[in-house]
Amino acid sequence: MDAFFDDLLFVSLLVYALFIGGVGIYLLIIAWCHKKWEEGCRSWVKTKGIVIANDVIIDNDLQGRMRYSPMVQYNFQAKRHFYQGGRMRLGEPLQFRRQSSAKKVLADFSLGSKVNVLYNPANPEDAVLARDDYIPSHCVLIGMFLIMLAILLLSAIYSGWLF
Numbered sequence: 778m779d780a781f782f783d784d785l786l787f788v789s790l791l792v793y794a795l796f797i798g799g800v801g802i803y804l805l806i807i808a809w810c811h812k813k814w815e816e817g818c819r820s821w822v823k824t825k826g827i828v829i830a831n832d833v834i835i836d837n838d839l840q841g842r843m844r845y846s847p848m849v850q851y852n853f854q855a856k857r858h859f860y861q862g863g864r865m866r867l868g869e870p871l872q873f874r875r876q877s878s879a880k881k882v883l884a885d886f887s888l889g890s891k892v893n894v895l896y897n898p899a900n901p902e903d904a905v906l907a908r909d910d911y912i913p914s915h916c917v918l919i920g921m922f923l924i925m926l927a928i929l930l931l932s933a934i935y936s937g938w939l940f
Contacts, residue, residue: 787934794930801923808916815867818897826853826862826894826906828886833879844872845879849886853894855901862894862904 830850838844850863865871865882873879886892886906896904932938 790930790934794927794934797923797930798927801920801927804916804920804923808914808920811868811916818867818895820898821895822855822898824853824855824894824896826851826892828888828890828892829861831883831886831888833876833883835876838872842874844874845876846870846872847879847882847886849883849892849906851886851892851894851906853896853904855896855898855904858901860896860901860904862896862902862906864905866905
């Protein structure tokens with residue numbers, strides 16, 4: 778009977794280690810894809826735009842906590858056509874726990890103010906206000922940690938340290 782539980786524990790730990798490693802690899806792939814997407818945006822064209830609306834959007838996150846996101850709408854001209862944009866930056870939208878933090882961001886985008894707009898020359902409707910080299914660093918850090926944890930667990934299983 779002890780051999781059965783040893784085998785069950787071995788298989789359970791092996792599956793757990795492989796799952797942890799798989800999640801880590803998945804997170805690193807997300808970060809890599811995001812970096813490649815941002816590298817493609819480096820060829821975007823810069824133009825001037827005008828802020829036509831700004832506000833703080835109130836929403837709840839998955840845990841039910843209030844989140845405050847600054848929202849800016851702007852008009853800009855590209856290739857002799859006028860477009861309206863609403864993204865402030867590449868990557869994830871800005872979110873804050875305090876409304877005052879979101880309002881501080883909006884202070885730079887008052888109604889009628891001129892802003893720098895970056896747009897995709899192949900699709901001018903795809904535009905942002907600011908280009909940051911945002912890589913989801915939490916994905917990289919957590920992914921690397923999970924992969925190292927999986928390697929340590931697999932090493933412990935196969936070296937016989939756990940059995």
